[in-house]
Amino acid sequence: MRRSARTRPPVLDRVTLLDLEPAAADDLEPGAALEGRLLEDADLSGRDLAGLVLSECSLVSATAHETVLRGSRVLETRLERLNAPVLDLARSTLRDVEVTGSRIGALDVYESSLSSVRFTGCKIDWINLRGAELENVLFEDCTFVEVDLGGARAARVAFEGCRADRLDVAQSRLQDVDLRGLQVEAVDDLSGLRGATLDRGRAVELAELFAAHLGIRIEG
Structure with missing residues (x-):
């Protein structure tokens, strides 16, 4: 049977959390493992929590x-x-994670593994995904200054209702990465878009960049 040429969307299940026990900021320590806990209004600023494990929290x-x-x-x-x-x-x-209504300046997730992750209604100035592996990841109604996917491996990733000033895909390996819902002003290394999906409008908007990348002069 011939395989469909259509872009495969991310497959995500909603995170369902029941009967969570309250936790305090002091319960979070480097290398600690918390399961089934609820943490509200905590200030974790300046804390070194490397190796922390959060499960069903x-x-x-x-x-x-x-x-x-x-x-x-x-x-x-x-x-x-x-x-x-x-x-x-x-x-x-990060596996089976939902991030909603959040404001993040610089988010470093380079060389990380993101599987079944959903970002909704977030404002992120710079998300550093260099060298990361992404599978089944959805960004919806998010705004970015820069999305850095340099050297990343991404499969079944989609943007819906999103905006970014800059997208860096240098040396990335993309498969079923749907950029139709990402309004972007500039793209670094257009060759890295191989494996991505654009709509006609986005392709027209990027036409001059594609032409410059291919050494084509547009006059008249």
Whole structure:
């Protein structure tokens, strides 16, 4: 049977959390493992929480400026109204995660693994996904200054109702990456768009960039 040429969308299930026990900021320590906990209005700023494991947890209205979560595992967890001018999640694992209504300045998730992750209604100045692996990831109603996918491997990733000033896809490997819902002003390394999907309008908007990339002069 001939395989469909249509772009495959991300496959995501909603995160369902029941009977969560309250937790305090002091319960979070480097390398600690929390399961089934609810953390509200916590200030985690400046904390080194490297290697933290959160499973079936909910963080609501947390502040996490310059919080270090490098090498952490975030599983079946919901993050709501997170405020984080700088957040380090490099080399971490995010699986079955929802991030909603959050304001993040610089989000470092380079060389991380993101599987079944949904970002909804977030404002992120710079999301650093360099060298990351993404599978079944959805960004909806989000605004960015820069989305950096340089060197990333991404499959079944989609943007819906999103805007970005700049998209960097240098040396990325994309498969079923749907950019039809991403209004973007500039793209770095157009050759990295191989495997992405654009609509006609986006392709026309980027026509001059494609022409310059191919050495084509447009006159008249």
